[in-house]
Amino acid sequence: MFQNRAEALALALPxxxxxxxxxxxxxxxxxxxxxxxxxxxxxxxxxxxxSEPLNRLVLLRTFKLGLAVTIVSAVIGYxxxxxxxxxxxSGKGRMIGLISLPLMISPVARTYAWIxxxxxxxxxxxxxxxxxxxxxxxxxxxxxxxxxxxxxQLFLPLMILSLISALENMPKDAILAxxxxxxxxxxVFWKVILPLTREGLxxxxxxxxxGSLTAYITPAILGGSKVLxxxxxxxxxxxxxxxxxxASVIAFILITMCFAANxxxxxxxxxxxxx
Amino acid sequence: xxxxxxxASVFWLVGGTxxxxxxxxxxxxxxxxxxxxxxxxxxxxxxxxCGCKLVVETGNSIERLAKLDANKDAPVIDMxxxxxxxxxxxxxxxxxxxxxxxxxxxxxxxxxxxxxxxxDGMSVGYTFYKTGIAYRTDKMKVESWADLLKDEYVGHVALxxxxxxxxxxxxxxxxxxxxKDRPDLKDAMAAVGEKRDEFVTxxxxxxxxxxxxxxxxxxxxxxxxxxxxxxxxLDLPVGWAxxxxxxxxxxxxxxxxxxxxxxxxxLKFMDFWLSTPIQTKIAEMLIDSPANKEVVLAPExxxxxxxxxxxxxxxxxxxxxTTLDYREKWLAEWNTTIAQ
Numbered sequence: 001m002f003q004n005r006a007e008a009l010a011l012a013l014p015x016x017x018x019x020x021x022x023x024x025x026x027x028x029x030x031x032x033x034x035x036x037x038x039x040x041x042x043x044x045x046x047x048x049x050x051s052e053p054l055n056r057l058v059l060l061r062t063f064k065l066g067l068a069v070t071i072v073s074a075v076i077g078y079x080x081x082x083x084x085x086x087x088x089x090s091g092k093g094r095m096i097g098l099i100s101l102p103l104m105i106s107p108v109a110r111t112y113a114w115i116x117x118x119x120x121x122x123x124x125x126x127x128x129x130x131x132x133x134x135x136x137x138x139x140x141x142x143x144x145x146x147x148x149x150x151x152x153q154l155f156l157p158l159m160i161l162s163l164i165s166a167l168e169n170m171p172k173d174a175i176l177a178x179x180x181x182x183x184x185x186x187x188v189f190w191k192v193i194l195p196l197t198r199e200g201l202x203x204x205x206x207x208x209x210x211g212s213l214t215a216y217i218t219p220a221i222l223g224g225s226k227v228l229x230x231x232x233x234x235x236x237x238x239x240x241x242x243x244x245x246x247a248s249v250i251a252f253i254l255i256t257m258c259f260a261a262n263x264x265x266x267x268x269x270x271x272x273x274x275x
Numbered sequence: 276x277x278x279x280x281x282x283a284s285v286f287w288l289v290g291g292t293x294x295x296x297x298x299x300x301x302x303x304x305x306x307x308x309x310x311x312x313x314x315x316x317x318x319x320x321x322x323x324x325c326g327c328k329l330v331v332e333t334g335n336s337i338e339r340l341a342k343l344d345a346n347k348d349a350p351v352i353d354m355x356x357x358x359x360x361x362x363x364x365x366x367x368x369x370x371x372x373x374x375x376x377x378x379x380x381x382x383x384x385x386x387x388x389x390x391x392x393x394x395d396g397m398s399v400g401y402t403f404y405k406t407g408i409a410y411r412t413d414k415m416k417v418e419s420w421a422d423l424l425k426d427e428y429v430g431h432v433a434l435x436x437x438x439x440x441x442x443x444x445x446x447x448x449x450x451x452x453x454x455k456d457r458p459d460l461k462d463a464m465a466a467v468g469e470k471r472d473e474f475v476t477x478x479x480x481x482x483x484x485x486x487x488x489x490x491x492x493x494x495x496x497x498x499x500x501x502x503x504x505x506x507x508x509l510d511l512p513v514g515w516a517x518x519x520x521x522x523x524x525x526x527x528x529x530x531x532x533x534x535x536x537x538x539x540x541x542l543k544f545m546d547f548w549l550s551t552p553i554q555t556k557i558a559e560m561l562i563d564s565p566a567n568k569e570v571v572l573a574p575e576x577x578x579x580x581x582x583x584x585x586x587x588x589x590x591x592x593x594x595x596x597t598t599l600d601y602r603e604k605w606l607a608e609w610n611t612t613i614a615q
Contacts, residue, residue, distance in 0.1 A: 054610055054611060054615075057615075112483075112486065115483070115486055115487070115490070115492075116486070116490065119490045119492050120490065120491060120492055121490055121491060121492075122490070141475075141476070141492065142475060142476040220479045221479065221480065221483065224475070224476030224477055224478075225436045225476065225477035225478070225479060225613075225614055226471060226472070226476075226477065226613070226614065226615070227614075227615075228610060228614045228615060232614075233610075235438065236437075236438055236606055236610075238337065239335075239337050239438055240437065240438050240602055240603075240605075240606050241602065241603050241606055242337060242340065242341075242364070243603075244341070
């Protein structure tokens, strides 16, 4: 498209400079705080953080929840995306519109809606009682399950949209060809669809995992503060303890986990492709 | 061409200097809520009186503290408001200036506890509020803060998270009710921790409470009185508990930033804010309860605020020094016994 690389780079330069100034520089300043001490540069804030058993527990819990949300959203996302790409053009447009709609609503409003749905008098408890699965309202709100449901609903649209775009770019006859050659549906998914849509899975997976890891309001409100997560811990360090050093350590861990997830997903996708 | 440019620069420079001389600017940093009302009741009338311009920055107490600390060599903010603990933190960090109360003509009109709330001469209270228990009068009886821990009620109670402004005072009142009122709040936290799974939630936003009460998710919750208006409007039998330990009190205070260039103007602004007509107007808008004891309010307004000497004298204020010295320990204790 461009005559030479220099031309392309020149066009990308303003956006790159803007991103560097308003994003990269502040992030570096915040992260540098975690390595600074009156005596000079040090890792002591990190060793202090990891020597605390509670912090390790919270880190593991945050990771596990992020992973669970990502895996479940990938499973539901593939099914939904597959159904949607096979609709007529107008049906597809309508469905994509419906999926995108929640993204336009504030996460706070969406989280409050879950308080109504999962409450003692909410629709879930009413349904459970109506079908005789429970005699009295079950406590669903303010549990780890509620946080999981809230996060899944928050980020599932991102996975579905990424997978729709990947499935649309896949050659339509690939599935048919695999079926004709005798592959069952599992083999079709594992050997044809997954390798051909890996880019979408990497993008969706990164967005969902990163989002789940860093969401604050959903775990804080739906978890009822009984379940500490890394992001709630970070909030505590800043607002109560006024301790920006530990907060910077937590921020660094969160950013590292996000990058690691992205690299890992990419690696998995490429490895599958080479086989 | 050069001459024209030079002339334009000189004109711009002189013009700018003249404009600055004509209009002095005061930069204040306050909480972000009800800014339209504050603008109408406080900012615009002050600008009209002083012929100056107010620049209003908003944010929470911690953000303000961090900003003051970052800019301490060249302060941009002249006057700020804080929670009492953060006002003390700012004072300990040397970020605030001693207040010359002789320049505050309305100082004598304040309740005694608001005149110098931290006892260091660095701040003055401009509003206070009570933290008590709102509860369903048809479902339970609340005569003591310890009633919240009773087996028959605890599954219907929400407590504030330690990260909220109400967290410390509420645990302190529970400790008081249990006869174990210690500044480290260890006993109160142990008692709450024992029943952590039974409490409905440890809320982080008081705005949640209206919804939880309406959905009958909770029957009772300790809260700042500023949340009472929303609760009392519900079509439910709710009341504000009269406990034998009384309510907890908290206050917001004004400080003067050290090294600010507009200290006299900042003091004028503080005095204006503390004056009887302005405090009355802000109270009538149901924004802040008045710290000025000369404010007279209609009964229907008064009941919605923390108002009057009788109410004020019965409040238990947690000393800011206790909050500041212990909040790290509270947090660690909270995370091990309650949040986990």
